[in-house]
Amino acid sequence: MCQTTEVGTTWTPRALVVGSGLAGLECALELANAGWRVEVLSPGRAGCDGATHRVHALAPWILLTAPWVRGDSPERFLADLKRRGEGREREGLAEVLATEAHSAARELVENLGLVPLGVPTALPGDEIARGMRCLPNAGRVLLAPLLRKCEEAGVRVCGRSLAVGLLSDGSRVIGTVMIDRTTHVPREGHSDAVVLACGGVGAIFPATTAPRWNRGSGLALGSAAGALLHGPEVTQALPVTATPPLYFPTSAALLSSRIRASDGASVSGSDLGAVTVEIGKALLRGATVFMETMGDDAHWLPPRVRESAAFRAEGRVPLTLALHHGIGGVAIDSWGRTSLPGLYACGEAAGGVQGLRRTMGTGLLEATIFAKRAARAACHDIAGIGPAPSRGEARVPPFPLDPAILEERLDELMGPLVALRPPAAVDFALHEIERWPVRVEARIEEGCALAGIRRLAAMTLLAGEQSRRGGRGNVVGLPGNPPRHKEGA
Ligand SMILES: Cc1cc2nc3c(=O)[nH]c(=O)nc-3n(C[C@H](O)[C@H](O)[C@H](O)COP(=O)(O)OP(=O)(O)OC[C@H]3O[C@@H](n4cnc5c(N)ncnc54)[C@H](O)[C@@H]3O)c2cc1C
Numbered sequence: 001m002c003q004t005t006e007v008g009t010t011w012t013p014r015a016l017v018v019g020s021g022l023a024g025l026e027c028a029l030e031l032a033n034a035g036w037r038v039e040v041l042s043p044g045r046a047g048c049d050g051a052t053h054r055v056h057a058l059a060p061w062i063l064l065t066a067p068w069v070r071g072d073s074p075e076r077f078l079a080d081l082k083r084r085g086e087g088r089e090r091e092g093l094a095e096v097l098a099t100e101a102h103s104a105a106r107e108l109v110e111n112l113g114l115v116p117l118g119v120p121t122a123l124p125g126d127e128i129a130r131g132m133r134c135l136p137n138a139g140r141v142l143l144a145p146l147l148r149k150c151e152e153a154g155v156r157v158c159g160r161s162l163a164v165g166l167l168s169d170g171s172r173v174i175g176t177v178m179i180d181r182t183t184h185v186p187r188e189g190h191s192d193a194v195v196l197a198c199g200g201v202g203a204i205f206p207a208t209t210a211p212r213w214n215r216g217s218g219l220a221l222g223s224a225a226g227a228l229l230h231g232p233e234v235t236q237a238l239p240v241t242a243t244p245p246l247y248f249p250t251s252a253a254l255l256s257s258r259i260r261a262s263d264g265a266s267v268s269g270s271d272l273g274a275v276t277v278e279i280g281k282a283l284l285r286g287a288t289v290f291m292e293t294m295g296d297d298a299h300w301l302p303p304r305v306r307e308s309a310a311f312r313a314e315g316r317v318p319l320t321l322a323l324h325h326g327i328g329g330v331a332i333d334s335w336g337r338t339s340l341p342g343l344y345a346c347g348e349a350a351g352g353v354q355g356l357r358r359t360m361g362t363g364l365l366e367a368t369i370f371a372k373r374a375a376r377a378a379c380h381d382i383a384g385i386g387p388a389p390s391r392g393e394a395r396v397p398p399f400p401l402d403p404a405i406l407e408e409r410l411d412e413l414m415g416p417l418v419a420l421r422p423p424a425a426v427d428f429a430l431h432e433i434e435r436w437p438v439r440v441e442a443r444i445e446e447g448c449a450l451a452g453i454r455r456l457a458a459m460t461l462l463a464g465e466q467s468r469r470g471g472r473g474n475v476v477g478l479p480g481n482p483p484r485h486k487e488g489a
Contacts, residue, residue, distance in 0.1 A: 003382060012037055013382050016176050016191040018163045018217065021050030023347025023367035024197035025146045030375035031193075032153035039156045039189065041178055043213050046159040047143040050199050051210045051348065055142065055364065058209050058240070059248045060300065061117060061133040064108065065361030066101035068120040072128050074098040080126065085355025090230055092334040093353040097362065100369045105132065108364060111145060113137040123360060124251045125271045131361050163217065164449040165396030166194060166225040166343070173225060173342035174388035177396055179446055186444035192388045193342055193378040196222060197371060200326035200348035201235060204458050205418050206411040207322040209238065209246055215450070216457025218349030222330040223460050225395040228339040230351035231328030232457075233464035236358055237419035238272075239279050239291075241305055242318035249291065249317070251360065253300035259319065261287040273357055280321055280419035290316040321418045327351065327358050328464065336374025341385060344378055346370040396452070398438035403451030406436055410451075414458055421465050430462040 003011055013036050017028045020042035028038045042049055055062045067077050078098035085094060109116060114134040123131045136142050150157060160181040167175035167188060175190040198217040202210025219232050239254055240246040249257075251272045259267040259275065261282035267289060269275040282289050292315060298306050305311055329351030336344045347367035354362070400406045413429040433455055442448065 011387055013192040015193045015195060015378060016189050017195045017197055018176065019050060019197035019199055020046040020157060021052040021197065021199055021347060022364055023371040025143060025150055026368050026371035027195050027197055027346055027375045028155045029150050029153055030372050031378065032155045034379045039158060041161040041163050042159050043162040043181060046157045047147045048141055049211060049213050051214055053142055054211060056136050058245060060250065061135055062114060063361030064105040064132045064134060065130050065359055066105040067130065068132055069129050072130065077101060081354060081359060084357040084359060088231055088234060088355030090352030096334050097353055097366060097369060101365050104365050104369050108368060109134060112142060113145060124255050163221060164444060165394050166221055167392040168225055168395050169389045169392040172388060173340050174392045177394045179444060179449060181446060190388065190390055192382055193344060195374055196330055196345040196349045197347050198349045201457060201461060202323045204414055204454055204461060205323040206415045207320060207418060209240065209322050209324045215454045217453050218330045218345060219460045220397045220453040220456040224397045224456060225340060227343060228331040229460055230331035231464060232460045233468060234328040234356060235323055236325040236327055237276055237321045238324040239276055239319045240322045242320040246322050247302050247305060249300045257294060258292040259289060261289050263287040276321060276419055279319060283321065284420060289319045291319050292316045323418050325358060325363060327354055335377035336370050337377050342388060344374040346374045397456040399442040399448040399452045400455055401437045401439060403447045406451045406455060410454055410458060423469060426462050426465045430459060433459055
């Protein structure tokens, strides 16, 4: 895609995509096919370091929830999304998901080589069969086909590259600040568009189903640059096996099993959300929670748990709660535009497609649908805003002192807040995290940058919790400024 400036010279727009999960790679491919020069940044092995790579690892199948059967329709799906959202979704976004879910699901099955297992089934709480269970092609990296297409389209996929901040000229985002994790050298990357496809917030919490890189980079980088956030506190926790690999035994198994707490209380609920809350209450009381399988329920469990000596002797599995999904995130419009020109967000980094409670089996669909829309929006917008200026200022989450100690403290403060967030505990945690000393003029270093991202993401999440409690709505900006110390202070 060659663009022409006002003075008649031609140029090729450049994009930096933060993250190599489904959203990042789909967006990069769409931009490259439209003629952009595209670079994807990813901190680990590209295509393997995000939640997308894990979808089949911690549950027995991949779920794609869409209108599949006769009698269902985007309108019925939308009505169910809105019922669960309770008005906390952003205008127009759930409509896009409901309308595009079916075709996006078919494309995913085709493009990622998924194998559907029979016919769709009704998920707990749904009246209509919408959940298509699929298995990936055995022995292959789930995103391998998409990575290959990106490379063929000329996308530069940079593994071991961590984005630690954004560049801004005051009116527009014009690039990222990043660290090469092999050479440990920080550098600035200039671009005409930046896409935050950096996943969710799971790893702000010590127990999560998500990989460690998913520590709220969208919230942290977005808010450090001044982007609006939508419901950063809206998250989904799931009951999982208490011993690694934190396996999710499926909603059906959890709802049909008997769950008991060690203090004698019975833990039950009509849906997965209610069961999660009851488990959260029991864990806060200090009780241990067990799932007792009945009949052939045990077949939901992974062989490793089912065949363990403890399970065979006692027939029960200890459960805990893990942070699974960030429902809120960087505020976007229905085309993935954030509140800052030049900055787009999609996938789990973006917030507001679903409201208070999300529908299971929609994460991959959201990622692919909004990634393509963000790319199309960037192609549309670039004609109006032209090339990005080459000079700008780094907007980086503040670097904390003693990052390793802060990481441990964040585990302690955020651990109990996975599912239930009592106001006093939220206030206490935010007070302490906000006041953690930070330094200015610091050399950019990986450990500090990672702790800084997690700290700022935790602050935005907790501030969102306070804001919701105070009835101040969905959209929040940056919480209070922390005290700053000179390097070495
Ligand atoms: C165990 C599990 C099971 C799931 N099962 C399903 C399912 O059955 N069906 C379904 O639809 N959804 C499922 N989901 C949800 C779904 O996987 C996610 O919603 C979806 O994959 C999100 O895609 P994404 O591209 O937005 O994020 P991710 O795939 O998480 O990708 C984020 C990328 O950003 C990178 N990144 C993060 N921070 C930075 C940074 N600072 N700099 C550079 N890169 C960064 C990450 O390393 C990664 O490459 C599941 C999730 C989990 C964890």
